[in-house]
Amino acid sequence: MVTLYDVPADDLIEAVAAELEERIEQPAWAEFVKTGSGRELPPQQDDFWYVRAASLLRKLAIDGPRGIDRLSTEYGGKKRGSTRYRVAKAGKSSGSKKVIRTILQQLEEEELVTTVKGEGRRITPEGHSFLDSVAGDVLESLDRPELERYA
Numbered sequence: 001m002v003t004l005y006d007v008p009a010d011d012l013i014e015a016v017a018a019e020l021e022e023r024i025e026q027p028a029w030a031e032f033v034k035t036g037s038g039r040e041l042p043p044q045q046d047d048f049w050y051v052r053a054a055s056l057l058r059k060l061a062i063d064g065p066r067g068i069d070r071l072s073t074e075y076g077g078k079k080r081g082s083t084r085y086r087v088a089k090a091g092k093s094s095g096s097k098k099v100i101r102t103i104l105q106q107l108e109e110e111e112l113v114t115t116v117k118g119e120g121r122r123i124t125p126e127g128h129s130f131l132d133s134v135a136g137d138v139l140e141s142l143d144r145p146e147l148e149r150y151a
Contacts (some may be wrong), residue, residue: 002039006062015138016054016131017047024053024106030099036072038079038093053103057112060123061131067120068104072097 004012004126034042035052045051052075059074060066075095099128107113112127125132 001138002132004058004131004135007135007138007142009058011142012131012135013054013058015134016057017050017091019130020050020053020057021136023110024050024103026050027102033099035097035099036076036093036095038077048105052099052128053107056103057107057123057127059133060098060113060121061128065116065119065122068097068101070092070120071095071141075100100121 006129010148030049032042034040056071059071072094076093078090079093080090095105104113107127109113111124112130113121114124116122
């Protein structure tokens with residue numbers, strides 16, 4: 001049986017994002033919001049919402065239960081360090097918690113993720129089977145000789 005660990009992450013996230021487009025809906029405000037305080041512009045991808053949802057789902061499946069604060073740290077980046085009177089070193093900035101929280105709530109409505117008191121969000125068995133079935137489809141669609149041993 002093929003699992004999410006058997007396929008490349010980029011291919012899996014792309015395929016899961018395509019599947020999630022049919023299951024969740026992007027909010028109207030999503031095209032205007034930045035993905036973190038260190039960003040200057042909103043994302044330019046048309047399917048950003050679904051790619052981020054797929055990435056969150058994969059991250060919860062691999063790393064276990066995570067809270068929104070921890071996830072926002074992982075989706076953060078560098079913040080430019082210049083201030084008005086001096087130039088400072090670049091610091092760290094966290095990702096948008098509103099985006100992460102809204103996506104996780106949508107995934108909870110689809111019963112792919114559940115809330116665990118004191119631990120954060122955790123992927124459900126339905127979420128694991130969803131990821132594994134998409135991983136099987138991805139593996140079938142790949143024409144890479146080095147991955148044929150998994151089939």
